[in-house]
Amino acid sequence: MDDNDGNNQMQSSDAHAPERPRYGMWRNSAFMVRLAWCNARVVPFIVVAMALAAAGRSITELYVGPTVLNRIETHASPVLLLATIGVFTATLTVFAAVRAYFDVCSETGRIATRIALLRLINGKSASTAYANTLDTRFRASEEQSAQACNSNWTATERIWDTWTVLLTDIVGFVAYLSVLSGLDPRLIALILATSLAAYLPGKRINEWGFRHRRELQARRKRLGYLYTLGDEPRYAKDIRIFGLSGWIGELRDGAVRAMASFLHRRERIHLWANVIDVALAFARNGIAYAYLLHLTLDQGLSASRFLLYATAVSGFTTWVTDILDRFGELNRQSLEISAIREFLEWPEPAGMEGGEALHAIPGHEYAIAFDHVSYRYPGADHDSVHDIDLTIQPGESIAIVGLNGAGKTTLVKLACGLLDPTEGRVLLDGIDIRRYARRDYYELFATVFQDFSVLDTTIAQNVAQRIDGIDTRRVIDCLDQAGLGDTVRSLPDGADTHLGRSIYEDGIELSGGQTQRLMLARALYRNAPILLLDEPTAALDPIAEDDIYRHYQAMTDGRTSMFISHRLASTRFCERILVMDDGRITEEGTHDSLLAANGAYARLFDVQSRYYRHDA
Numbered sequence: 001m002d003d004n005d006g007n008n009q010m011q012s013s014d015a016h017a018p019e020r021p022r023y024g025m026w027r028n029s030a031f032m033v034r035l036a037w038c039n040a041r042v043v044p045f046i047v048v049a050m051a052l053a054a055a056g057r058s059i060t061e062l063y064v065g066p067t068v069l070n071r072i073e074t075h076a077s078p079v080l081l082l083a084t085i086g087v088f089t090a091t092l093t094v095f096a097a098v099r100a101y102f103d104v105c106s107e108t109g110r111i112a113t114r115i116a117l118l119r120l121i122n123g124k125s126a127s128t129a130y131a132n133t134l135d136t137r138f139r140a141s142e143e144q145s146a147q148a149c150n151s152n153w154t155a156t157e158r159i160w161d162t163w164t165v166l167l168t169d170i171v172g173f174v175a176y177l178s179v180l181s182g183l184d185p186r187l188i189a190l191i192l193a194t195s196l197a198a199y200l201p202g203k204r205i206n207e208w209g210f211r212h213r214r215e216l217q218a219r220r221k222r223l224g225y226l227y228t229l230g231d232e233p234r235y236a237k238d239i240r241i242f243g244l245s246g247w248i249g250e251l252r253d254g255a256v257r258a259m260a261s262f263l264h265r266r267e268r269i270h271l272w273a274n275v276i277d278v279a280l281a282f283a284r285n286g287i288a289y290a291y292l293l294h295l296t297l298d299q300g301l302s303a304s305r306f307l308l309y310a311t312a313v314s315g316f317t318t319w320v321t322d323i324l325d326r327f328g329e330l331n332r333q334s335l336e337i338s339a340i341r342e343f344l345e346w347p348e349p350a351g352m353e354g355g356e357a358l359h360a361i362p363g364h365e366y367a368i369a370f371d372h373v374s375y376r377y378p379g380a381d382h383d384s385v386h387d388i389d390l391t392i393q394p395g396e397s398i399a400i401v402g403l404n405g406a407g408k409t410t411l412v413k414l415a416c417g418l419l420d421p422t423e424g425r426v427l428l429d430g431i432d433i434r435r436y437a438r439r440d441y442y443e444l445f446a447t448v449f450q451d452f453s454v455l456d457t458t459i460a461q462n463v464a465q466r467i468d469g470i471d472t473r474r475v476i477d478c479l480d481q482a483g484l485g486d487t488v489r490s491l492p493d494g495a496d497t498h499l500g501r502s503i504y505e506d507g508i509e510l511s512g513g514q515t516q517r518l519m520l521a522r523a524l525y526r527n528a529p530i531l532l533l534d535e536p537t538a539a540l541d542p543i544a545e546d547d548i549y550r551h552y553q554a555m556t557d558g559r560t561s562m563f564i565s566h567r568l569a570s571t572r573f574c575e576r577i578l579v580m581d582d583g584r585i586t587e588e589g590t591h592d593s594l595l596a597a598n599g600a601y602a603r604l605f606d607v608q609s610r611y612y613r614h615d616a
Contacts (some may be wrong), residue, residue: 071596226252227252476489519536
């Protein structure tokens with residue numbers, strides 16, 4: 001395994017999370033309305049319609065009891081009494097039916113809006129600069145954003161329910177306030193004051209949750225990882241051979257205890273908030289009902305009016321409390337939506353979202369230069385590559401060798417624009433690559449990295465990296481050059497054979513060496529003017545490796561190429577060899593000249609050759 005410099009040296013760069021989100025509740029709500037307008041514009045209208053229907057039902061219910069009681073008090077005829085009850089029943093039925101109808105109608109639109117946001121998140125994850133993928137803060141933000149869109153019960157969909165209830169509460173509040181306007185204003189002030197006092201502890205809970213959201217996310221991530229660890233096929237052999245199930249179980253128990261401790265702290269705060277809320281509600285309702293009893297017993301308030309005011313007081317209290325609660329809920333949902341927006345707006349390096357257009361020139365051989373380039377991974381305490389001053393001539397083939405952690409892979413990532421130098425410049429034909437649109441620059445490269453990926457699709461699609469428009473003859477030719485052609489031809493479906501079994505039951509699994517040949521064929525199919533190979537034959541046996549390198553000159557003909565290898569015998573096919581140590585180029589020359597210099601390269605070659613001679 002070669003030097004995954006970034007993975008080895010990178011440390012957490014997660015600074016303290018900001019105490020406040022970038023976007024507030026109103027701006028996030030407007031963002032969701034704009035998103036819905038572009039994807040399912042009926043959703044905001046349905047929210048308003050459902051709110052009016054729900055408020056109308058509640059207001060109607062307020063008058064049912066008092067009106068019927070008034071009919072009885074005034075000795076109304078049975079026909080009028082039944083008619084009154086019938087009108088109320090019909091009205092309530094209509095309001096309930098309208099709300100239920102719109103609720104069903106809005107479901108598809110709300111889901112479509114959430115999925116649209118999920119597509120934006122996935123698009124950001126797939127298109128962001130490679131350097132961002134190494135940043136633990138970016139990864140944490142990405143995970144948090146995905147969790148906020150992963151079900152019907154997340155903030156990105158429930159926010160419509162919250163707004164529906166909030167608008168219902170506001171209409172109901174206004175209606176009930178008009179009913180209570182004939183009572184002592186001090187009673188209304190008392191209801192408002194106690195409701196606000198009960199809301200404040202809930203607001204503190206929301207703020208506490210926001211401050212500790214990273215802690216909760218970290219605990220959830222650890223717990224989820226440990227619970228799925230045993231299901232991962234790649235770990236199955238190690239868990240059984242080394243008897244790791246007990247140890248993993250202990251780690252799970254520890255993660256559960258840590259999560260339980262966090263939840264206990266949070267619920268303890270919730271408990272005190274609930275105690276305060278109950279005490280204030282008891283005092284508020286007690287005073288209100290005592291006042292109404294006073295009006296009834298001392299000032300001749302009728303029974304129907306008493307029932308109307310008592311119901312209105314209770315309902316008004318509910319409206320006020322619910323408005324504050326909905327604002328609290330909206331604020332919680334806004335935090336998640338703000339986190340998504342902050343992720344979508346995560347800054348990109350120069351060229352990722354602009355820059356000059358760059359088109360490959362057919363037949364042109366490019367020069368790549370490193371102008372005193374240094375790079376340090378986020379959180380690392382020293383450079384992975386330091387003060388590299390190097391020019392790769394047009395069409396030149398160079399090899400880079402060195403021990404693990406020497407900086408070889410980092411140098412290749414800097415060359416192809418996956419990383420931007422901490423200091424210095426990378427030049428393409430003498431021009432700083434940061435001037436160019438980065439995606440255009442990527443088109444110049446065909447690469448094989450150590451940590452490659454195989455998609456669960458056909459062999460042809462894996463080689464061509466596209467769904468349709470595949471040149472099958474060219475795919476087979478590239479597979480032949482990579483030494484995998486005969487294997488593919490022997491399969492019943494040839495290049496249309498599915499790889500992997502996660503999706504396709506008839507999929508096959510390639511060996512490590514076959515997979516590496518497949519990646520080499522992918523790089524050849526791209527037919528880019530610059531070829532970067534990072535340990536492309538690490539999983540091959542010496543005979544298979546020798547066969548690949550016999551075709552190496554043909555692969556690199558007319559291309560500028562960089563090749564990383566631990567097996568020094570393979571480097572003799574290259575025109576120039578660079579020896580790296582601790583992020584610096586310490587030796588440079590041809591295979592023969594470096595052996596004659598009797599330096600680090602010669603010593604490494606001698607050790608490897610003695611190993612093979614002894615093995616033989």
